[in-house]
Amino acid sequence: MTEAAAAGGTMLVPLFQGCVKLLALPIYVLAFLGYWDPVCKRIFPYFISKFSKRYNQKLHREKELLFSNLEDFTGSSGQLLLLEIGAGSGANFQFYPPDCQVTCTDPNPNFKRYLRQSMAENQHLQFERFVVASGEDLRQVPDGSVDVVVCTLVLCSVASVPAVLKEVLRVLRRNTWLRIGPVGDTFGSKSMILPGNIWEMVAP
Structure with missing residues (x-):
């Protein structure tokens, strides 16, 4: 009886694999035709916005705690100038101090509508602009123009x-800081503080 059950289970594996491949077939077709990436870019922001709400809770x-001392890095302008890389749907906005001027970047332009919604929900902030750019190429942000990067x-x-x-x-003003929050439950407990004037940390 045990051998028969094992044999039955073994036979089900190829069947299950075939079903998975069949279900994934539309994805392969879209990828082959060059449509999958645009589809993902449109759908991804929706899922991130839902995930971010649960993550924040x-x-x-x-x-x-992680963002509690951001105001300490305010520059001579008297207003905290903050750049967030990969801002997504704006999940961090509620934790930024009042009157903070926020510039957001993300390589996916479809996040813009979610960022606008988050800004509408966080009137204590001043939204500067949304830049479509990857973190590796921030050429649209001038040198030494921000107090904090999140x-x-x-x-x-x-x-x-x-x-x-x-x-x-x-892009950081000299003697300011980059705060990096890692993924998962270690968020905050293992955050790194990197001084903006230690250039050798990223030297090739």
């Missing part, structure tokens, strides 16, 4: 971490 206290749940998915950090240190 789970790690609300940790995020409050980058959470991003460095795990970029093509080149050193290239991103090099760009970050370029």
Whole structure:
């Protein structure tokens, strides 16, 4: 009886694999035709916006602690100038201090509508602009133009971490800081603080 059950289970494996391949067939076809990437870019922001709400609920206290001293880095302008790389749907906005001027970047232009919604929900902030750019290429952001760069749940998915950090240190005002929040439950407890004047940290 046991051998028969095992044999039956073995026979089901190819059947299951065939079903999975059949279900995935539309994805392969779209990818072959060059349509899958645009489809993903349109759908991805929706799922991220839903995920971010649950993520914030789970790690609300940790995020409050992580961003609690951002105002300390305000420059001579008297207004905190903040750049967020990979801002996504704006999940971090609620944790930024009042009157903070926020510039957002993301390589996916479809996040813009979700960012506008998040800004409407966070009237304590001043939204500067949304830049469609990857973290490795922030040429639209001038040298030394921001007090703080925030980058959470991003460095795990970029093509080149050193290239991103090099760009970050370029746009940061001297003697300011980059705060990196890692993925998952360790968010905040293992955050790194990198001084903006230590250029050798990203030297090739």
